[in-house]
Amino acid sequence: MELNASKYQQKLKKMGRRAIALSIILLILFCISLGVMWMIAKIQGAPPLSVPQTTILYNADKSLLEEMHHGQKRYWVPIENISPHVIQATISVEDQNFYNHHGFDPKRIAGAAVADLKAMAKVQGASTITQQYARNLFLEHDKTWIRKLREAWYTVRLETNYDKDHILEGYLNTIYYGHGVYGIEAASRYYFNKNASKLTRSEASILAGIPKGPSYYSPFNNLENAKERQKIILAAMQKEGFITQEEEKKAFAAKLSFHEIKEEEKKDIAPYFVDEVKKQVKEKLHLTNERELHGLRIYTTLNPKLQKLAEKKVEKTIDPDSSIQTGFIAMNPKTGAVKALIGGKDYEESPFNRATQAVRQPGSTMKVPLYYAAIEHGLTPSTLFKSEPTVFTFGKGTKETQYKPSNYHDYYANDNITLSQAIALSDNIYAVKTMQYIGVDQLVQTSREMGIKSNIKPVPSLALGTSPVRLSEMVNAYGMIENGGREIEPTFVTKVESYDGKVLYEAPKEHKQVLDEDAAYVTTHLMTGMFDERLNDYTTVTGNSINEKTTHIYGGKSGTTQTDSWMIGFSPSLVAGVWTGYDKDQTMDKVTERSYAKNIWVSFMEEAHKGKTVQAFSPSKGVVGVLVNPDNGKLATKDCPNTRLTYYVKGTEPTEYCDEHMEHTEEKKQEKQEKKEEDGFWKKVLPWA
Structure with missing residues (x-):
């Protein structure tokens, strides 16, 4: 018997040693598994932030231009810009052990399981803040085991790659607070019309209660339910040691001043400009769809005062009963920053942008690139050509063509005139003779250098603006003449940041020299001639009709075809262009219709410069x-x-x-x-x- 007992004891010891060895092996394997999981989670990084973010567009003065919510109103704010009362209330009610666990709370899971078994139903949640944040990163909400496993893995990745404050920040910025409002900043603005950093303890405890049942606990839907939930949260805050009993009572009794929500129809500000901003951001960031614009902070070039001024001038000048359309754009000639833009009289009626999309015949406004090229190739303001009816021959041999242009109303000097007079009087014969001198290909090349990207045809009538271009291109070209020949392009965006402040794009501040600086300045001074009656000859200067309205020094050029009216001009600080006409090539037969562009331009420029010192153009x-x-x-x-x-x-x-x-x-x-x-x-x- 003793022998058998001894054998039995030896067998037990052997089994014990095996059990210990197996436990050690399992423990090692478990530790290795944890290590591998940690390494994989670290390599994969944090899970992608797939929740829609509100994109905010700012004016040049940093005021709000537009918000794009994409169905979910949400503004991401760093945790330091969130009231500590919100943090305390949220932790007290959602996850008291948040700063001590590693994403999962075993004690809480066990407690929830026991409660559910007793009630024979799911009555208590066990999700930690990290788990809830992981859940918020999914756009789909199907309840499958695959989804739950992915959420668990997201939880591991969050805890591995972020510290607790970063996780809490993410949670507070993604949680739903009812009424289409996501994140604490949006909720704070919606319910109390203040930033999240300014929330009081009473307000914070109200908001912290909403996520459990956004419809049921919304104070706008049922204030009694919201107060009951607030009472529970304040008690939890007192139990966790965040507040005293006295502070608990005071916070519950505090009077709440809710934001009065008015469902007013919001008029879009500069909608044509906003469309161009979206296009430029997609282009600069190489985005492919609208959804990728989520959560951006876009700093634009728009000057809201100049935008309102332009809209006012267009509305006041054009007959409201007329179907004439307009395009308008104002830019900083030094940088290309677009300060105001109008693409048509009514965006709701037609979102087609006539300032950046429409291609129209520019008429005599094309003479500015022409005369710049002429100055660069040897002509001077004193160069004499005869203004008389002329038949021009272009090409050679079988490709020879004849072209017979005419001046406005068939007025001619029938004598020599200078280049200074030719541009001021808009003499067509002089212009075609100039193009014949420099060559049509040279005019095409110069136009390209000035940023005119439309398909310009090298035809005899090119000097008179028969090849269609965009208004934005022409205004850009005029801006380059004013700035001394430095390359610019119409710029709508100065900087783009991600929701967390990372700079994704910044507009270049350096502009390379493209045109000859001296030839550009001579052209600039030539363009002041349209307002100088000392250049009157066989007819008056083209700015004669608006001369009395000018109090500042401008350079400019107008252009008119049967279907289009243009006026483009600049001061040392602002270049603006106006096109007016009918969308379907209907002719403008009335004198008042043909004068719209000039009148919009001069009234805009004068008011834009009101109160400013008169500036002359600085010679190179x-x-x-x-x-x-x-x-x-x-x-x-x-x-x-x-x-x-x-x-x-x-x-x-x-x-x-x-x-x-x-x-x-x-x-x-x-x-x-x-x-x-x-x-x-x-x-x-x-x-x-």
Whole structure:
């Protein structure tokens, strides 16, 4: 018997050793598994934030332009911008052991299981804040085992890659608070019209109770239910040691001032501009769809004052009963930043953007790239061409074509005029002669360098603007002339940030030199001629009708076709362009219709510069200004009745003096001498007279 007992004891010891060994092996395997899981979770990183975020667009002055909610109103805020009362209330009611567990709370799970067994139903939740945050990262809400396993893995990944504050921040920014409102910042604004950082203990305890049943515990739906839930939360906060009993009573008794929600129809601000912002952000960030715009902070170039001003001028100028449409764009010529944009009279009626999408014949506004190219290739403001009916021949041999342009109303000088006069009077014959001199291909190339990307056809009538372009392209080209030839493009966005403040895109601040700086300045000064009546000749300067309205120095050019009316011009700080016309190529037969573009432009520019110091255009270092007789382009003398300060690229300024008025001067001198002699004679004969 003793032998058997001894064998039995040895067998038990052997089994015990095996059990210990197996336990050690299992423990090692468990630790290895945990290590492997940790490494995989670390390698995979945090789970993607797939919840829709509110995208916020800001004006240039950082004021709010637009919010895009994508069905869920949510603003992400860092945890330091969340009231500590919210954090205390949330932890007390949702996960008292949050800072001590690693994503799962075994004690809580066991307690919930016991409660559910006793009630024979699911009566108590066991999810931690981390688990709930992991659940919020899914857009789908199907209750399958695969989903639950993925949520558990998300929980592991969250705990592995983030600290507790980061997880709590994510949870508070993704939880649903009812009425289409997600996240504590949106909830704070919606219920109390304040930022989450400003919430009181009483307000925080109300909001912390809503997620358990957003409809049932919403104070807007049932204040009594909300207060009952608040009482439970405040008691939990007192039990956890966050507040005293006195503070608990005071918070419950505090009067709540809820935000009065008014369901007013919100008028979209600058909707055409916002569309362009979306396009530019997608392009710069290489996004493929609207959903990828979620959660961005987009800083735009829009000046809200100038935008409202432009809208007011368009509304006031164009007959509301007319079906004439308009496109308008104002930019900073130094940077290309778009300050105001109108794509049509009514966005709801037609979202088609006539400032950036429509291609129309620019008419004489195309003469600005033409004359810049001419200056760059040797012509000067004093260059003389004859303004008379002319038949032009282009091409050679079988490809030879003839072209016979005409001036407005068939008015001609029938004599030589200067380039200064030609641009101011918008002489078509001079323009085509200039293009024939530099070559049509050169005009096409120069237009490309100025940012005109439309398909320009190298035809004889190109100098007169028969090849359609976009308004935004033309305004950009004029901006490059004003800024001395530095490359710009219409810019709608200065910076894009992710929801957590990471800079995703920033507009470049450097602009390379593309055009000749001196030729650009000479062209700029030439463009001031449309407002200078000293250049009047066989007809008046094209700015004559709006001259009386100008109080600042501008350079500009107008253009008119049978179906289009344009006005583009600039000051040293602002370039603006207006197009007006009918969408379906209906002709503009009334004088008032053809004057809309100029009147919108001048009224906008004048009010935009109201109260500002009058600025002249600063000459570049390689130009020289001299007084000339604008009728012949020669250096003026004291005898010339009409003179104008004109700028030239150094070395091309005129050297010959005007002698047209010297003959009259000699006659006057002779008359003066004869009168003096006659007075002397009578003084001798009649000394008393």
